[in-house]
Amino acid sequence: MQWKHECWIYSIDCRNEILHATQNQIIGTGELEAIKVQKPAFVLGERVILCSHDKGTKQRLVLGIALVHNSWFYLVELMSPTLIKIPTISNRFSLVGEKSLVRVNA
Secondary structure, eight states: OEEETTEEEEEEEOSSOEEEEOGGGOOOOSOOOOOOOOOOSSOTTOEEEETTOOSSOOEEEOOEEEEETTEEEEEEESSOOOSSOOTTOSOOEEEEEGGGEEEOOO
């Protein structure tokens, strides 16, 4: 799940491909397959500290959560938006593991 274009985008594993859809594009069938996976350590919108980041503020928001091979990964912004285009960075977002993040106490 990822916040993009002012709405939540869901990623759905369909065996040999990943489909992306908004909540309005998904129709529930009532057929669910239970999987045994621990809950994610962080929730969407939670404030976290990105441990491995060197420049600027390290505090980030969890913008997405992905389950990859039974491990949770979190989408965070690597660098804040700037008015100056930086040609060396094509994507300022990244999926990082739980060990790269620390919860911010409210």
